[in-house]
Amino acid sequence: MKILFLVQGEGRGHMTQAISLSQILRSAGHQVVGALVGKATNRVIPSFFAEQIKAPVYEFIAPAIAYNPGGKGMNVGHTVYSLFRNAGQYIKELRTIHDKVNEIQPDLIISFYETYSGLYNLIFRPQIPMLCIAHQYLLMHPKFVFPEKSIFNRFLINLNSRAASWLAHKRLALSFREMEGNSENKIAVVPPLLRRELRSLQTSAGDFLLVYMTHHSLSKQIIEWHQAHPEVALHCFWDNPNVSDEFVFDNTLTFHRINSEKYLNKLASCKALVTTAGFESVCEAMYLGKPVMMVPVPNHFEQQCNAIDGVISGAGIKSETFDLSKILEYLPNHKSQSQTFRNWYQRGDALFLSEVSSAVKRPELSRKTGVMPFFAQRILNSFL
Structure with missing residues (x-):
C-alpha cells in the first residue's frame, strides 16, 4: 500500500x-x-x-x-x-x-x-x-x-x-x-507513537535535569533559575538558530540544538525532565520512567490541557514557570507509571x-x- x-x-x-x-x-x-x-x-x-x-x-x-x-x-x-x-x-x-x-x-x-x-x-x-x-x-x-x-x-x-x-x-x-x-x-x-529507539535505551539515574523547550525565547527563565542555583547541572534542548549545536553557558548549564539521538540519550540518563508540556516529550519520559515537570507555554491552551492530562496519568507535576526547585522537591514522592504506560504502548x-x-x-x-x-x-x- x-x-x-x-x-x-x-x-x-x-x-x-x-x-x-x-x-x-x-x-x-x-x-x-x-x-x-x-x-x-x-x-x-x-x-x-x-x-x-x-x-x-x-x-x-x-x-x-x-x-x-x-x-x-x-x-x-x-x-x-x-x-x-x-x-x-x-x-x-x-x-x-x-x-x-x-x-x-x-x-x-x-x-x-x-x-x-x-x-x-x-x-x-x-x-x-x-x-x-x-x-x-x-x-x-x-x-x-x-x-x-x-x-x-x-x-x-x-x-x-x-x-x-x-x-x-x-x-x-x-x-x-x-x-x-x-x-x-x-x-x-x-x-502514543514513539520512536523505536526508545526500546533499546538503557536508563540510569543521572545527576542532571533535562530541559526541553519548544521555543528558545523561553530560555530566559531557565537562565534566571540557574544563576540562583548554579550547583544543579542542567542540559537544555532548544531551537535557537543563532548559536552552535552545543552552547556551553557555564560549567553546569549547556544548551543543545535539537538532535534526536542526543536528546534520547540524555533523557535516558537524566534525573528528571522539565518540558513545555508537549505530548511527545512527556510520553517518552513516561516510557523511560522519568518524572516530568510540565510547564505549559503561557497563553497556550493546548499545553495547559496536556499538563492536566499528564498529571492525571501519573507523569509528574504541572508548573506555571520554570522554577526547577519544584521538580527537585517532588522527586522523592514520584510513583513511576512506566510499566502501565508500556503495556498500553505495546x-x-x-x-x-x-x-x-x-x-x-x-x-x-x-x-x-x-x-x-x-x-x-x-x-x-x-x-x-
Missing part, C-alpha cells in the same frame, strides 16, 4: 510521530511514499526528520504560532494577524499539496495535525481516504478533563481540530492512557495497522483524486 504523510512542522512531536508510524507501516510491508511538511517561512525542518522518515520530504509554507519576546509565551493576536495577512500565500500552498497528491497517487493519506488537511479535503474532495492522527483529537472526547473556566478556549481548539480533519475517515486520538473511543466524533483512542502496532486497513477498504472510494467543486476552484483561482 502506498501511503503519503501530511505533517505539521511546528515543534518536534508531530514529526517524531510520523517517523514512528513509518516504522510500523514498513514492518507490515507498506510503503511511505512521501512526507509533505508544513512550516513557517523562518523555520528549518530538523535534519533528523529527513534522515529518519526514509522517504522524500516536500516542504510548503503553513501557519505557525507567534511568540512574545523574552519568553512570555504565545502571542495570540500576532498569530491570528499573521494568519489573515498571509492567507493568500497559504491558500496557494493547497495547490502544492494537490499537485503532489496527483503526482504520487497514494492509496491513503495520513495527516499529523497538519492545518491544511481538512481544507484540502473540503476544497479538492479527493477520493483518497485520510486518517488524522494527533493527541489534540482527544480533546474532542466527552470524557477529557479541561482546565476550569475554559469553555471558549475549549471551543476554539476543538474547532481547529475539526477543521484540520474535515471529511477524514477517522480521527486517531493519541492518549497517555487507555480510554474507550467516541463514535459520534469518529474518534478511536490509540497509544498495543499500538496492531491498533494502527487495523485502522489503516479499515480506512482503505471503504468500497465507495477510488484511489484517484476527485473533481474540485466549482466554487472552490473560483476561490483558489482568485489567489493564483
